[in-house]
Amino acid sequence: MFASALVLVLSACSSSPPASPENLCEIFKEKRDWHKSALKMNKKWGTPVHVPMAMMYQESSFKHNARPPMEYFLGVIPTGRASSAYGYSQAKTLTWGDYVKETGNRGASRSNFDDAIDFMGWFTDKSQKINGVSKWDARNQYLNYHEGWGGYKRKTYNSKAWLVKVAGTVDQRSKRYAAQYNQCKDELNRGWFSRTFFG
Known part of the structure; x- marks a missing residue:
């Protein structure tokens, strides 16, 4: 009974948002498994960890378990959500299906961080191949992510001033995350024994 309760508590903690989301070092110190997943994504897709984390x-x-807000008719009758986006990466159902098909990651879940950041690595890799956007370019990677590869190619974002502003915010956060990560990545990469006994 106690063991089951402990598993539930630990599960809830592992899926809860980080306490200090503005600082990438603090995020990864709190959630070491996220750091491992981010490094695995980087090795597999070549996307620097700070870009998908900012996105x-x-x-x-x-x-x-994030979802777009529910929409209402006349402010009262629920008519559904704006899109099928779900989870850490807010991946839409169809795009997630393409990811699963192309990568063979059949047990993937949008509410699993390891799968979500791998999805974002896959997406940024395709944005580079399809639209020539550098994996280090958080602004234009985010515009691809939001508008889709075809929309980005047609420059649909030019009619959405709010989206261009948001992409700028993502870019600035990515740069802050990169600077923070450069200060702590060596410490994060050290093993548990070394961190515990050698400070």
């Missing part, structure tokens, strides 16, 4: 912050505030 994820914007999309879901690191909430594992």
Whole structure:
């Protein structure tokens, strides 16, 4: 009974948003498994960890079960959500399906951080291949992410001043995350024994 309760508590903690979302070092110190997942994504797709982390912050505030708000007719009758976006990465159902098909990651879940950041690595890799956007370019990677590869190519974002502003915010956060991460990545990469006994 106690063991089951402990598992539930630990599960809830692991999926809860980080306490200090503005600081990438604090995020990864609190959630070491997220750091491992981010490094795995970087090795697999070549996308620097600070770019998808900045995009994820914007999309879901690191909430594992985030969804777009419910829409209402006449302010009372629920008519559904604006899109099928869900989870850490706010991936839409169809795009997630393409990711699963192309990567073979059949057990992937949008509410699992490891899968969500791998999805974002896959997406940024395709944005580079399809539209020539550098994986280090958080602003234009985010515009691809929001508008889709075809929309980005057609420059649909030019008619959305609010989106261009948000992409700028993502870019600035990405740069802050990069600067923070440069200060702590060596410490984060050290093993548990070394951190515990050698400070």
